[in-house]
Amino acid sequence: MNILVPNQLQAYTGGQSRVTADGGTLAEVLADLDTNYPGIRFRMIDEQDRIREHIRIFVAGENAASLDVPVPRGVEVQIVGALSGG
């Protein structure tokens, strides 16, 4: 499925804003993403598998609360850097 990558993480994807990854859950999708783009997962998911405070991940348009969220085949996963301030 398509993964939309925010500016903050495009250093890992060679500047690409849209990449692909596979998996049946968000955890599996992000593991596959990290295989292709090493290091990207830890910048958005902490060592306790929590989505970091200023990251939001939308699966088929729904805000994912955890990595257990199912990712049906063909849906889009959008990663968003969510922070205000200077």
Next chain:
Amino acid sequence: MHHLFVGTRKGAWIFTSTDGRKAWSVDGPHYLGSIINHLVLDPRDRQTLVMASSAGHLGPTIMTSRDLGKTWSESSQPPAFPKANEKGEGRSVSHTFWLAPGHESEPGVWWAGTSPPAIFRSEDNGATWEPVNGWNQHPMYDKWCPNAPTPDGELLAQISICSDDKNHMYICTSSGGVFETTDYAETWAPLNKGVEANFLPDPYPEYGQDAHQIAVHPKDPTRIYQQNHCGIYRIDRPGDRWTRIGENMPKEVGDIGFSVVVDPREIDTAWVWPMDGTDVWPRTSPGGRPAAYRTRDGGRSWERQDNGFPTEQGWFTVKRQAFVGDGLDPVGLYVGTTGGEIWSSVDGGESWSNLVRHLPEIYSLQAIEV
């Protein structure tokens, strides 16, 4: 060639001088926008550069360079706590605050202090990191680190290794004070006798102090200076009680600050950078008149060093890794402000001049000859 490595709230910069610390060229920004808490060149090989990085949106990481910042590699295993068991919430590293190259006898070894207060160790020049369980899982951890955060989180703010013994180390924490190990971080004990914690019910507790920075003297590691949240102290080991040498500072200046720097050749010579700790703790230069203070008698007396600084309306705030010495003779001193200025002295603080303006808020400096 002299280098000045600069970590800021918005990226890293490298300044280089080829004419004896007079003129400096600039290289940067590196990782513009990233929060760089510490950027350190390994003084053992003068080649490996390690950088503690995080970002507003993103989790923490460690970057390394072997060519003075021309190219960077990311740690494949940055500092991280073990996964919690079924019962526990589990801790998560917010950011690495302090980087310490290992002992001279252990090339490639580095130590990292983080928020929350934990220690991590690398054996491969920062490429991978492992938790140091002697501290991170100490039975007293919850009492020594009671989750009493500073504005930057609860910190393990410094790791210092004695030059004469790789097993002998000291750490500073923001809510426990100074702790010591003599067995390579396996076991730890508080070292805070005589140090005030005027914000606690018992102002002289066994632990609970806020140790901003210590300077373990490289020539004689029995001599240690401390700039604490509540004053300036000195201890001579194996003694176990600190003496408040900040009592000898001018009363109108006080002895509050973040940093302490030593002359590597003279155990009685040290510098501090006082800041206003009155009222609501402005933490700016007292009276708007920036100055370093130097002692040459182990803290019995202090002399003001302000030649070249603004004489009025100079409200400098200098964070703990942002006042450093270069260890040369005479000692070069460098001050980085939260207003993005760097001031330097190449004569041990006798005179100062502005080296750069308009950087982001400066978090750390390292001055080193290569």
